Amino acid sequence: MREGSSPSTPTPGGVRHGGRPSPPTIRSVTDDQAAAAVAAERAAELAALDRARADLDDVDRALARLDAGTYGTCEVCAAALDDALLASAPAARLCAAHARPPAG
Numbered sequence: 001m002r003e004g005s006s007p008s009t010p011t012p013g014g015v016r017h018g019g020r021p022s023p024p025t026i027r028s029v030t031d032d033q034a035a036a037a038v039a040a041e042r043a044a045e046l047a048a049l050d051r052a053r054a055d056l057d058d059v060d061r062a063l064a065r066l067d068a069g070t071y072g073t074c075e076v077c078a079a080a081l082d083d084a085l086l087a088s089a090p091a092a093r094l095c096a097a098h099a100r101p102p103a104g
């Protein structure tokens, strides 16, 4: 008879020597500040991306208007846009009168 062939005795663990003591985990305020800074930076980048997309959309529309032969005219009243306006804003679609928000 054989008995006690391989008794599963729990090996003592966690007895390591020479390891550095773990530093005390202090959640500093700077962690929160860094996270807030990253979030703000991300929000700013998303806003810039939105503006870039809007600009690209404007350029696409301007190219379409160029193809249609309506580039340089107001989309509302079809008046020719000012050269100075087109020079400063090539994708402009409205004349000065219609680009302005309605005064209250």
Ligand SMILES: [Zn+2]
Binding pocket: 074, 075, 076, 077, 078, 079, 094, 095, 096, 097, 098
């Ligand atoms: Zn107009």
